Structure formats: structure tokens, C-alpha cells
Amino acid sequence: MSDAASSLLQVDGLTVRYGAGPVVHGVALSVQSGTVAALLGANGAGKSSTLRAIAGLEPAAGRVLFDGRDVSRLSAAQRFRCGLVYVPEGRAIVSDLSVAENLTLGSYFVDAATRARRRDMVLEFFPEIANRLRSPAGLLSGGEQQMLAIGRGLMSGPRLLLLDEPSLGLAPLLVARVYERLALIQKEQALSALLVEQSFHTAAKLAAKAWVMRQGRIVGELDAVALRSREGRQQAIDAYLGARQEPVVPAQGEAA
Numbered sequence: 001m002s003d004a005a006s007s008l009l010q011v012d013g014l015t016v017r018y019g020a021g022p023v024v025h026g027v028a029l030s031v032q033s034g035t036v037a038a039l040l041g042a043n044g045a046g047k048s049s050t051l052r053a054i055a056g057l058e059p060a061a062g063r064v065l066f067d068g069r070d071v072s073r074l075s076a077a078q079r080f081r082c083g084l085v086y087v088p089e090g091r092a093i094v095s096d097l098s099v100a101e102n103l104t105l106g107s108y109f110v111d112a113a114t115r116a117r118r119r120d121m122v123l124e125f126f127p128e129i130a131n132r133l134r135s136p137a138g139l140l141s142g143g144e145q146q147m148l149a150i151g152r153g154l155m156s157g158p159r160l161l162l163l164d165e166p167s168l169g170l171a172p173l174l175v176a177r178v179y180e181r182l183a184l185i186q187k188e189q190a191l192s193a194l195l196v197e198q199s200f201h202t203a204a205k206l207a208a209k210a211w212v213m214r215q216g217r218i219v220g221e222l223d224a225v226a227l228r229s230r231e232g233r234q235q236a237i238d239a240y241l242g243a244r245q246e247p248v249v250p251a252q253g254e255a256a
């Protein structure tokens with residue numbers, strides 16, 4: 001079976017425009033079930049716009065297939081109910097609600113027993129928030145808020161998490177902690193995720209595959225070996241910066 005045929009998520013020709021010109025140009029990518037893939041690139045490369053468009057949170061042209069079903073015309077809420085769950089960076093939690101209430105928001109549509117089971121699982125992964133259940137979420141530290149945002153996503157029983165810069169604004173030690181937990185969840189729950197990150201190093205620890213974006217286009221693709229090699233790292237950095245004359249792989253829509 002081809003990669004595309006066995007993909008949980010398959011995106012083709014995704015184009016996002018906010019005003020005149022597109023900020024995402026014809027992006028194509030796919031994520032296999034049970035794996036984490038990453039979208040890398042510098043500020044303004046178009047990573048978050050791509051992720052949000054896949055979630056249905058930005059209008060976009062192109063096709064999004066989720067588990068073989070074309071969800072391109074579905075609303076964000078409908079995609080969420082299919083299990084395509086967007087996790088914004090941690091500061092986007094509801095700061096006035098308690099930690100427990102934020103978790104409940106993620107599982108609003110499920111029965112009480114399922115909600116309780118998922119909550120136990122989330123609190124086991126993130127003990128830092130387990131004894132803060134009654135605290136207003138706004139009082140959590142940046143790292144704890146990020147854990148809560150991921151926990152809220154897990155509460156919905158996602159089939160694929162769309163993780164928008166989990167490391168944003170966190171000190172290196174906290175980034176490491178958040179990523180350790182994601183790695184544990186990946187191992188124990190066979191998490192499927194598409195991750196947006198600026199930091200190559202951070203994403204490379206978790207992802208089995210990555211694409212590098214620059215100026216709204218994918219300019220490079222790295223497999224698990226390249227992600228963990230010195231050469232792959234250099235290629236990705238060059239692609240971030242536009243330093244290479246030739247991209248790591250030919251940019252989409254261009255001849256080899």
C-alpha cells in the first residue's frame with residue numbers, strides 16, 4: 001500500500017490566503033497512524049496557518065483527507081468530532097475556568113464514565129496539574145498551561161492531535177518536560193500527531209518525519225534518519241534560512 005493510501009491524514013494543494021497573496025502555497029503532506037510528524041520553519045513561514053487550515057479554523061483551498069474521508073468542506077467543529085483535534089499553544093486555555101473545568105471542555109460530548117477514565121489518564125501523564133484541579137487555569141505556570149492544553153486535547157479522545165508550538169514561550173527545562181510527556185503518550189497510546197515547531201532540535205526528538213516550510217511552501221522533507229543526523233540538521237537549518245540553492249527535496253510543484 002502506498003504512503004498516501006495508508007495515511008491517517010493526507011493533505012494536498014493546501015492554500016491559505018488572508019488578504020491578497022497566499023501565505024500557504026499548495027502544501028502537501030501525510031501523517032501515518034501512530035506516528036508524530038512535524039512542520040518546521042522560521043517565524044512567519046506559514047506553519048500555524050497550515051495547521052489551523054487542516055483543523056478547519058482558516059478557510060483554505062485544497063483537499064484534506066482524514067482516514068480516507070474528504071473533510072475539506074467540514075467545519076472545525078465537525079472535524080473535531082471526527083477526531084481531528086487542534087491544540088493551541090498553552091496560553092489559549094480558558095484562564096478564568098479551573099483546571100478541572102478546562103479538562104471537561106475537552107470532553108463535553110462524552111458520557112461521565114468515559115470522561116472520568118480519560119481524566120485519570122491525563123492526570124497520570126501530567127501529575128503537575130493533578131493537584132491543581134480547582135485552581136483557575138490562569139494561575140498555572142507556562143509549562144503547566146501547556147500540559148493542560150495538551151490534556152484538554154487528549155480528553156476529547158483524538159485520533160490525531162494538531163499541536164501548535166507546544167514549546168512556545170517555555171524555558172528549555174519545561175520544553176524538555178512537555179516533550180518527555182508527549183513521547184510517553186506516543187509510546188503508551190500510539191499517539192498520532194502533526195506538530196508545528198520552530199525548534200528543529202525539539203521536534204527531532206519526537207517526530208518520525210518532518211517538513212521544512214519557508215515563505216508558505218514546503219522546501220524540504222526529512223525522514224527519521226535525517227532528523228537524527230548532523231547532516232539532516234544542517235540541511236533543515238539551511239532550508240529554514242533559504243541558504244541552499246537546492247532544497248532538501250524539490251519544492252512541491254517544481255520539477256526535480
Ligand SMILES: Nc1ncnc2c1ncn2[C@@H]1O[C@H](COP(=O)(O)OP(=O)(O)OP(=O)(O)O)[C@@H](O)[C@H]1O
Binds near residue numbers: 023045046047050198
Ligand atoms: N489572521 C491573519 N491575518 C492576516 N495575516 C496573517 C494571519 N495569521 C497569520 N498571518 C500571516 O501569515 C503568514 C504566516 O503566518 P503563520 O502564523 O502561519 O506562520 P508561522 O510559521 O506559524 O510563524 P510563527 O512560528 O511565528 O507562528 C505571516 O506573514 C503572518 O503575518
